[in-house]
Amino acid sequence: MKNFIVGISNSKSIKYLPKILNPLWFIIYCLLYFVPRNKKNWIFGSGVGMNFSDNSKYLFLYCSSEKEINCYWITKNKELVESLRSDGLKAYYKYSIMGIWLCISSKVYIYDSRTGSINHWTSAGAYKVSLWHGSPLKTIDRDIIVKHNAFYIGNHTWGLKRYLVRMLMPEWFVVADLMIATSEKVKGYFNSAFGCEKIEVTGYPRNDIIYNPSMYTKHLVFEKDIIESISTEKTILYAPTFRDTNRYDRKTPIEWGRLNDLLKKNDTTFLIKLHRHDYSMAMEKECSHIRVLDNESDMYPLFSKVDLLVTDYSSIFFDFLLTDKPVLFYPYDKDDYLTKDRSIYDEYDTVTPGHKAYTFNSFYEKLELFFKEPIALKKSALDYNKIKKMYNKYNDCEGSKRTYQFIISNL
16 A cells, blocks of 8 residues: 655645635535435545545444445545555545445444544534544633634634634534543543544454454555565654644754664664654754655554654554554643643643653663663553553454444444
């Protein structure tokens, strides 16, 4: 399976132009409530509709083998359509005749972000299933309290701003019919943030591969190639989250040359995987032991190769705890982040089981400790296993199966 990169446009207004200039979309949306839909047809999409990833990807791969339903991947990426078809999977271009027909006639919409992952304007009358894309550390949707955030404006204000936000981004405010969660704690957060009443604790489909790395080998060729290309003894994955206020020119306090020397000395590859909404990582020069992955890369098949996760406020660490490997937290801008970007649901130090570094020198020292005694970074004031169980009810490879059964039982 090839990897596909989404092109980023600096013009933030262009994508909203059709919604402003073409009121027919709203009329079409309303009319589709009266169109009969086929319960056996399930359509899937992910992210911004360009990539094959996350919970939608893994549930789609699982469900594609179920004979009771017909599964289709809908995307704006024509190359991805051809790639999926070459792997024996059913995929259609979003704006093709068949793609539009499936969006209009399929009963079940499954996505891990918004209905726009598939096609918001054809989703009226469909049964919407949100798999979401992480157990939240930072506040999301209705729970965001930073007043300049679009979600805050759309949910907690009145007047012209609220109207414009909801008109320009209607898919952001859709309440799903079903949602899944990884634990009762996460279920409570999702109920508060999204207003969904039917939420089941199933575990995430994407976490199945943590317990069975050989699953779907045929469809994970690109990820396998990344793993096989790493020849060093150890691998570190750096996966920070994005910033709402500074996505393009934020400077990460890392001395790349000094870090590379340490990695080289300890025969370690340092993988960098940015959030799909983060475009800010820039190294001063190419470094032999540091590698930047595409923003849309699927990290979960790589977990079997990774020895240490480094992150800040990304919820990826809740999933990574299932590997029983150490996590190092590098929240170098913690005060600014919590006041200007997002609040978080719990006190940071009460749910982050691992060592913390707030400066590069401290970060460097923690890495030195890791190379001397890897298990040392799991020793902190917090109980690693307690946090793991708090955010993950299940420790198996049956998240997709439970999610499938949950959807079937509610149709």
